Each structure stands twice: as C-alpha cells, then as structure tokens.
Amino acid sequence: MSAAVVVTGLGVVAPNGLGTRAYWAATRAGRSGIGRITRFDPDQYPARLAGEVSGFVAEAHLPSRLLPQTDRMTQLALVAADWALEDAGIRPQDLPAFDMGVITASFSGGFEFGQGELANLWGKGSEYVSAYQSFAWFYAVNSGQISIRNGMKGPSGVVVADQAGGLDAVAQARRQIRKGTAMIVSGAIDATICPWGWVALHTSGRLSTREEPSLAYRPFDEGACGHVPGEGGTLLILESARAAADRGARVYGEIAGHGATFDPRPDSGREPALRAAIELALADAGVDASEVDVVFADAAGEPHLDRVEAQALVAVFGPFGVPVTAPKTMTGRLYSGAAPLDLAAAFLAMEEGLIPPTINVDPVADYELDLVVAAPRPAELRTALVVARGHGGFNSAMVVRSDPNAATRPAVNQ
Amino acid sequence: MAEQLTLTDLMQILREVAGADEGVDLNADVLDTSFQDLGYDSLALLEAGSRIEREYAVRLDDSTMTDATTPRALLDVINASLTPA
Numbered sequence: 103m104s105a106a107v108v109v110t111g112l113g114v115v116a117p118n119g120l121g122t123r124a125y126w127a128a129t130r131a132g133r134s135g136i137g138r139i140t141r142f143d144p145d146q147y148p149a150r151l152a153g154e155v156s157g158f159v160a161e162a163h164l165p166s167r168l169l170p171q172t173d174r175m176t177q178l179a180l181v182a183a184d185w186a187l188e189d190a191g192i193r194p195q196d197l198p199a200f201d202m203g204v205i206t207a208s209f210s211g212g213f214e215f216g217q218g219e220l221a222n223l224w225g226k227g228s229e230y231v232s233a234y235q236s237f238a239w240f241y242a243v244n245s246g247q248i249s250i251r252n253g254m255k256g257p258s259g260v261v262v263a264d265q266a267g268g269l270d271a272v273a274q275a276r277r278q279i280r281k282g283t284a285m286i287v288s289g290a291i292d293a294t295i296c297p298w299g300w301v302a303l304h305t306s307g308r309l310s311t312r313e314e315p316s317l318a319y320r321p322f323d324e325g326a327c328g329h330v331p332g333e334g335g336t337l338l339i340l341e342s343a344r345a346a347a348d349r350g351a352r353v354y355g356e357i358a359g360h361g362a363t364f365d366p367r368p369d370s371g372r373e374p375a376l377r378a379a380i381e382l383a384l385a386d387a388g389v390d391a392s393e394v395d396v397v398f399a400d401a402a403g404e405p406h407l408d409r410v411e412a413q414a415l416v417a418v419f420g421p422f423g424v425p426v427t428a429p430k431t432m433t434g435r436l437y438s439g440a441a442p443l444d445l446a447a448a449f450l451a452m453e454e455g456l457i458p459p460t461i462n463v464d465p466v467a468d469y470e471l472d473l474v475v476a477a478p479r480p481a482e483l484r485t486a487l488v489v490a491r492g493h494g495g496f497n498s499a500m501v502v503r504s505d506p507n508a509a510t511r512p513a514v515n516q
Numbered sequence: 517m518a519e520q521l522t523l524t525d526l527m528q529i530l531r532e533v534a535g536a537d538e539g540v541d542l543n544a545d546v547l548d549t550s551f552q553d554l555g556y557d558s559l560a561l562l563e564a565g566s567r568i569e570r571e572y573a574v575r576l577d578d579s580t581m582t583d584a585t586t587p588r589a590l591l592d593v594i595n596a597s598l599t600p601a
Contacts, residue, residue: 170563229570236559
C-alpha cells in the first residue's frame with residue numbers, strides 16, 4: 103500500500119475569478135467569465151470569444167526583475183504558486199531545497215512572449231531578439247521559474263498532453279512524493295490569448311465561432327459546436343499525508359487514484375480508451391464506481407467527443423448513475439490548466455457539499471447523463487472523479503477523496 | 517567622436533531591460549559592486565549588451581558582457597571600444 107498524498111494548498115487563476123475565494127463564489131453561482139476577446143482585436147478571426155483572466159496586474163505581485171523575462175502564463179503561474187504556498191502555510195525559505203519540487207503541465211508555452219520576439223526577429227533583426235526568449239516560451243518555463251523563485255531543487259518537470267497533461271502532472275507529483283520528496287507544487291497554468299496563440303488554437307478545428315457567450319460552448323447539448331478557449335488554471339501543493347499531519351496542515355483531500363490511456367487509431371473500430379482510463383483510476387484508488395459522488399467531465403463540446411465521454415461514463419456508472427458537471431462551461435477550456443482547475447472545484451465542492459452547475463446546457467437525452475444544469479446541487483460529497491482528454495488521443499482520469507477531518511477545518515480563506 | 521557610456525546610462529539600461537532587484541539601490545555608488553550583488557545574472561548582462569550594441573553602434577563579444585564582473589570593468593571595456601583609435 104503506497105502512502106497517501108494530499109492537497110494542502112490551492113492557487114486559482116480563472117476567467118470567472120482571481121483567487122480561490124473569487125473563483126468558487128462565481129462557480130457555485132454559475133457566473134461565467136466568457137466574453138468577447140479584449141486583449142487584441144479578434145474581428146479578423148473566425149472565433150472571437152474567450153475566457154480571459156481579468157484584473158491581473160503582474161507588477162502588483164512580482165518583482166521587476168521577473169517581468170521582462172516572463173510570458174503572461176508564467177506571471178500568472180508564479181502568482182498562483184505564491185497563493186498556493188501561502189494557502190498551505192508553507193514558507194519555502196524554511197524548508198530544505200531538495201525536499202521541494204515543481205511538476206507542472208503545459209500546452210503551448212509562452213506564446214505572447216514568443217510572438218513579440220518573432221516580430222522583433224522578422225521586423226527589426228536578430229539583434230533585437232531578447233536573450234530571455236531562450237527560455238520564456240518553453241513548455242518547462244513555469245516549472246523552472248517557480249523552482250528558482252522559491253528555491254526548490256527537488257524533482258522537477260513538465261508534462262505536455264493538452265488537457266490530459268493537467269492530471270498527468272499531478273500524478274507524476276504524487277509518484278515523486280511517494281519516492282520521498284516532502285512537497286511538490288503541481289498543476290498547470292496556460293494562457294494563449296494573443297494573435298499567434300489564437301491562430302494556433304484555430305488549427306484544431308474545434309473552436310466555437312458563435313458570437314453569443316451563452317450559445318458558444320455547450321457540451322452534451324444538441325447545439326454543441328466546439329469550445330471557447332480560456333486562460334488560467336490552478337497550482338496545488340501536494341504533500342504526503344503524514345508530512346501534512348505532522349505539521350498540522352489543513353487538508354483539502356487526497357489524490358486517491360489516477361489512470362492514463364491513449365486512444366486506438368480513429369479508424370480501427372476499437373473502443374476509445376477513455377473508459378479504461380476511468381476504470382484504472384478507480385482501481386488505483388480502490389474505489390468502486392458506486393462510491394463516486396460526482397464527476398467533473400472533460401466536456402469537449404464536440405458532438406462526437408461528447409458522445410464518447412457519455413458512453414464511457416454510462417459504461418462505468420450506469421445510465422444516469424452519477425451526477426456529472428462541467429464548470430468549465432463558465433471558463434472555457436483552459437488546456438493544461440483545465441483539469442487542475444477542476445481538481446480545485448472538486449475539493450471546494452466536497453468542502454461545501456455543493457455540486458457547481460454546468461451552464462447554458464440542456465443535455466441530449468440519449469446520453470443518459472445526470473448532468474447538473476442551471477443551478478448548483480447540494481450533496482454530500484466524499485469522492486469525486488475528474489476526467490480530462492487531450493487532442494490526439496490522450497485520456498486521463500483522477501479520483502480525489504475529501505479529507506475525513508474536513509468538518510473540523512476552517513473555510514476557504516483566500 | 518562616439519559618445520561615452522556612463523554608470524548612470526548603464527544602470528538605466530539594466531533597469532529597463534532586466535528590472536531591478538528589491539533591496540538594491542542602483543542610484544548609490546555601485547561602480548565597484550559586483551553584478552551578482554546588484555542582482556544581475558549573465559542573461560541580464562547579455563540583454564543589456566545587445567541594447568548597448570544597438571544604441572551605441574558598437575560590437576561587443578559575448579564574453580565582454582560576461583567576463584566583466586563590475587560596472588567599472590564593463591564600462592572600461594565598452595568605452596575603450598567607443599573611443600576612436
């Protein structure tokens with residue numbers, strides 16, 4: 103039996119709320135952060151809606167030495183890491199450097215920074231390209247900058263698997279904690295809402311081109327027509343349950359199980375591998391399907407992919423067998439940041455005993471999903487499943503359990 | 517004759533391209549303070565070097581920026597190459 107790994111801190115950056123408290127207040131109430139793009143003029147692009155993080159002023163949170171060398175996604179990640187550490191009551195300077203690691207997921211790297219430097223290269227010449235371009239647009243830059251800022255020299259890395267990577271990174275962090283690292287910062291923050299990033303996102307062919315926010319991203323609905331991209335995500339502080347207990351930390355809950363699979367070739371006639379990922383996660387957690395109290399769906403918003411997910415959930419849980427929700431209908435899809443944000447939502451839902459709603463969706467009846475729509479649903483929640491899929495065939499599922507001592511813990515404080 | 521680079525110019529360029537470390541007074545007499553103590557690493561110096569090359573129309577070896585450990589040493593090398601032979 104491997105040692106339990108728990109989450110003791112959350113740093114949330116979401117389109118519908120900056121900080122854990124603001125995000126949860128919006129999410130439990132069904133408040134959306136999706137709107138017309140403001141960071142650049144989207145008129146000449148087919149898709150014009152996004153979930154933008156608003157009200158974030160990097161200068162207010164970060165030293166000036168870091169600003170010229172960081173993309174927006176890294177600035178958001180550095181601040182989310184600070185918030186998560188503070189939430190966990192951890193002062194990195196008080197801990198041995200090799201006892202702390204950073205393992206994040208990434209989807210695109212620092213696109214806005216890269217766009218600026220490529221513009222310098224082609225518009226002015228190579229001598230105008232920033233030396234910081236050498237790392238500012240890397241996939242691994244968030245892990246690196248969080249490590250440097252906080253003096254963390256333990257296991258480090260980055261996982262790239264679109265949305266599925268957000269769970270895979272947390273699973274990798276759990277592995278490293280079981281091998282003996284005391285604490286790891288994990289999860290992911292993505293931010294690609296700049297012209298270059300926007301063009302790249304269009305290549306998936308899966309962006310919604312609807313102009314009305316309430317009609318643009320409707321997973322599991324008859325009107326499903328693609329998704330709205332968003333930016334943000336969550337960084338989590340993971341520790342062994344024993345270490346957390348020894349220092350008297352408050353615990354959000356346990357990372358209880360994980361499963362990852364890759365789909366067979368699309369024309370192979372074989373079953374998509376999502377169901378297998380869910381079953382692996384349940385088996386890893388030692389949890390029976392009947393014990394799962396809520397599912398946070400991947401919610402692709404593509405009719406074909408919605409059906410695949412619905413079929414997998416019905417195969418595992420039975421028709422209408424478990425409450426399913428997709429709070430990402432309020433934020434858009436955050437790529438690597440999406441599943442870590444869903445993990446945060448799952449812990450906060452278990453803490454309050456309230457399933458946040460899926461907005462703007464009237465579910466297709468023959469999907470046979472008990473989708474929590476329109477209003478939040480009170481429920482006693484002890485075990486949750488988070489599902490995440492990545493473009494190209496990645497499937498990942500994670501089971502989380504509430505902290506058995508949760509009732510004695512003070513409410514969210516950030 | 518080419519314009520000479522002063523300590524004030526150098527500190528201003530560093531501040532613009534690489535920010536300033538909290539707790540370091542760049543307006544003090546830092547001529548002989550090491551770049552490390554001023555909070556500037558080799559990348560910050562490379563970034564500053566490329567700005568100086570553009571603004572002062574001078575060519576600097578990469579090693580010029582990284583071999584000099586203090587503003588005085590760096591200014592000496594740069595100003596030597598700015599002075600007509």
